[in-house]
Amino acid sequence: MGHRKIRNLVLAGLMAAGTMALSGTADAAGASDAMLANTCAGCHGTNGVSGGPAIPSIAGMKKEILFSMMQQFKDQSRPSTIMGRIAKGYSEGELHQIAAFFEKQKWVNTTAATDAAMAAKGAKLHKSKKCKGCHEENGATQDSEENMFRMAGQWPGSLYLMMKNYQAHDYPNAPKKMIKRLKKLSDADLHALANFYASQK
Amino acid sequence: MANLTRRTFIQAAGGVAAVGLIGAAPRDAAAAKAKVVVLGGGYGGAIAAKYIRMADPTIDVTMIEQDHNYYSCPLSNAVIGGFRDINVQKHSWAKAASKHGYKVIHDTATLIDPKKKVVKLAGGKSVPYDRIVVSPGVSYKYGDIEGHSKKISETVIPHAWKAGPQTVMLRKQLEAMKDGGTVIIVPPKNPFRCPPGPYERVSLIAYYLKHHKPKSKILILDPKNKFSKKGLFEGGWKKHYGYGTGKSLMEWLPADGGGKVVSIQPGSTMGATVVAGDMEDEHQGDVVNIIPNQEAGKIAIDSGLADKSGWCPVDKKTFESKLHKGVHVIGDASIATKMPKSGYAANSQGKVVANAVVAMLHGKDPGTASYVNTCYSFLTPTHGISVAAVYKLKGGVISKVKGSGGLSPGDASDEFKAQEAQYNESWYGSIMSDMFA
Numbered sequence: 100m101g102h103r104k105i106r107n108l109v110l111a112g113l114m115a116a117g118t119m120a121l122s123g124t125a126d127a128a129g130a131s132d133a134m135l136a137n138t139c140a141g142c143h144g145t146n147g148v149s150g151g152p153a154i155p156s157i158a159g160m161k162k163e164i165l166f167s168m169m170q171q172f173k174d175q176s177r178p179s180t181i182m183g184r185i186a187k188g189y190s191e192g193e194l195h196q197i198a199a200f201f202e203k204q205k206w207v208n209t210t211a212a213t214d215a216a217m218a219a220k221g222a223k224l225h226k227s228k229k230c231k232g233c234h235e236e237n238g239a240t241q242d243s244e245e246n247m248f249r250m251a252g253q254w255p256g257s258l259y260l261m262m263k264n265y266q267a268h269d270y271p272n273a274p275k276k277m278i279k280r281l282k283k284l285s286d287a288d289l290h291a292l293a294n295f296y297a298s299q300k
Numbered sequence: 301m302a303n304l305t306r307r308t309f310i311q312a313a314g315g316v317a318a319v320g321l322i323g324a325a326p327r328d329a330a331a332a333k334a335k336v337v338v339l340g341g342g343y344g345g346a347i348a349a350k351y352i353r354m355a356d357p358t359i360d361v362t363m364i365e366q367d368h369n370y371y372s373c374p375l376s377n378a379v380i381g382g383f384r385d386i387n388v389q390k391h392s393w394a395k396a397a398s399k400h401g402y403k404v405i406h407d408t409a410t411l412i413d414p415k416k417k418v419v420k421l422a423g424g425k426s427v428p429y430d431r432i433v434v435s436p437g438v439s440y441k442y443g444d445i446e447g448h449s450k451k452i453s454e455t456v457i458p459h460a461w462k463a464g465p466q467t468v469m470l471r472k473q474l475e476a477m478k479d480g481g482t483v484i485i486v487p488p489k490n491p492f493r494c495p496p497g498p499y500e501r502v503s504l505i506a507y508y509l510k511h512h513k514p515k516s517k518i519l520i521l522d523p524k525n526k527f528s529k530k531g532l533f534e535g536g537w538k539k540h541y542g543y544g545t546g547k548s549l550m551e552w553l554p555a556d557g558g559g560k561v562v563s564i565q566p567g568s569t570m571g572a573t574v575v576a577g578d579m580e581d582e583h584q585g586d587v588v589n590i591i592p593n594q595e596a597g598k599i600a601i602d603s604g605l606a607d608k609s610g611w612c613p614v615d616k617k618t619f620e621s622k623l624h625k626g627v628h629v630i631g632d633a634s635i636a637t638k639m640p641k642s643g644y645a646a647n648s649q650g651k652v653v654a655n656a657v658v659a660m661l662h663g664k665d666p667g668t669a670s671y672v673n674t675c676y677s678f679l680t681p682t683h684g685i686s687v688a689a690v691y692k693l694k695g696g697v698i699s700k701v702k703g704s705g706g707l708s709p710g711d712a713s714d715e716f717k718a719q720e721a722q723y724n725e726s727w728y729g730s731i732m733s734d735m736f737a
Contacts, residue, residue: 141727187703
């Protein structure tokens with residue numbers, strides 16, 4: 100059988116499938132990156148710039164990091180209240196599309212007021228507790244190898260909750276040393292660190 | 301003719317009739333001065349207007365909105381519960397309109413003429429459109445309960461199902477009620493705006509009574525035998541408000557247990573005698589909150605966009621009305637199959653319709669739609685619960701993606717509940733910025 104003949108058979112098959120599926124053909128093409136990512140904006144804000152204290156901004160996050168976090172929410176290796184339930188609604192390919200969309204969006208610093216005294220205490224902890232070794236540039240650095248996202252200018256409430264959750268729950272994919280150090284910190288320390296990173300713009 | 305832009309052609313041809321004439325023809329980017337009207341600036345409309353402009357800033361978008369300020373329904377039960385200021389619920393369109401370049405006309409739309417492609421306003425103006433997005437919310441069927449009326453709802457028995465003055469009125473009535481009083485809450489029949497809303501309201505009124513008027517109680521007279529997030533609400537009521545014990549702050553009478561309200565005799569300033577059930581039992585309410593049965597917003601009904609059910613049938617891919625071409629209906633007023641009538645659903649539909657309207661004006665296929673709902677409720681200020689789902693279109697039905705979404709776990713820890721309460725607040729912050737920034 101020649102190539103052309105095979106191709107014609109394939110085409111005939113596709114046409115038959117197309118006729119049967121009818122309205123299903125558009126669905127098979129898949130939603131665009133923006134269509135998928137815009138469904139997140141109700142909670143994470145337009146283009147991933149969050150408007151709320153406890154929900155993080157995800158604009159400008161490296162796509163590998165965001166993809167991996169969503170994938171971990173989906174397989175529940177990253178504990179969550181609601182993100183696990185939502186991430187399960189998207190295929191791996193769709194999660195890649197969503198991550199690619201948000202990587203292209205511009206980071207915007209939080210508008211939340213930060214406490215100067217707490218931020219100063221947080222700045223000391225950032226050094227003394229060795230956060231600084233990895234979270235360079237006062238938390239502005241992102242590293243996709245380590246799933247390390249930007250903390251500088253992030254909503255302090257969301258940073259506090261993330262650290263609190265690292266203390267309370269099991270995160271098999273998180274750096275063990277970081278977890279060990281985090282677990283030694285008091286609640287006031289966590290608030291101080293959250294204020295410090297949030298105040299970095 | 302070839303050298304004329306679309307706008308000059310319309311002007312040259314003398315307006316409205318010409319719009320319809322070329323409305324059906326595919327357009328390209330150069331044919332860009334298309335006119336879109338968005339009716340209603342709420343959870344659906346504010347998003348549709350902004351996202352159309354974000355996708356194609358050459359499209360002329362005009363929002364028609366009757367109110368000068370917006371009060372968000374979501375989170376307004378916290379105002380009724382006494383731990384949130386009504387002003388936190390208040391927003392206006394000016395900032396988003398200027399940033400994204402859409403116009404706002406503050407007037408009431410009285411009729412859409414889908415043949416002439418114009419919408420008539422109470423102020424006398426007619427606004428032409430190429431496509432119109434209708435996001436009018438709900439209207440209330442006061443007549444389903446004998447003795448009830450719009451006037452009664454504005455003076456004695458607030459529904460507080462559109463946030464604003466009635467939210468404040470219900471709060472003040474609770475403050476004025478004596479300790480030992482009875483609050484009667486009457487949820488509506490399905491389908492209605494915000495399915496968990498009446499039960500969140502019960503929770504937060506109970507929260508107020510527990511701390512300020514502990515001898516009082518709430519009687520729920522329900523025309524239904526079950527309700528949204530029922531297990532989670534009842535679990536929370538048991539935990540916080542003694543539900544199911546002799547000291548319970550609330551009692552729920554389902555349809556089969558005498559819950560169907562037949563008639564009311566309103567008091568002079570607040571409260572009513574409420575008659576319910578087959579036996580026509582009389583219940584005295586010191587504060588009465590009737591959330592009336594609902595149908596699509598008046599403009600949708602008056603313009604022939606609703607079917608016999610009182611809601612608007614639409615193509616789920618584009619939200620274009622199945623009854624009138626060129627008219628799209630989103631949010632509470634539309635029949636969105638498996639999606640609930642929630643703020644987040646309207647937000648998500650606002651984005652789907654924005655994408656569809658832009659594509660269709662350019663003569664393109666809108667592609668595949670994706671939809672989400674995420675909805676939080678408070679049991680107390682520090683106990684939140686949620687329901688979520690991701691949807692795709694399957695055979696004309698907006699269906700939940702298998703395995704996605706669902707409710708908060710019933711056995712969630714206190715820490716989990718506290719985080720969900722915080723996420724409820726943050727949900728509000730983000731969705732408001734999505735609408736108004």
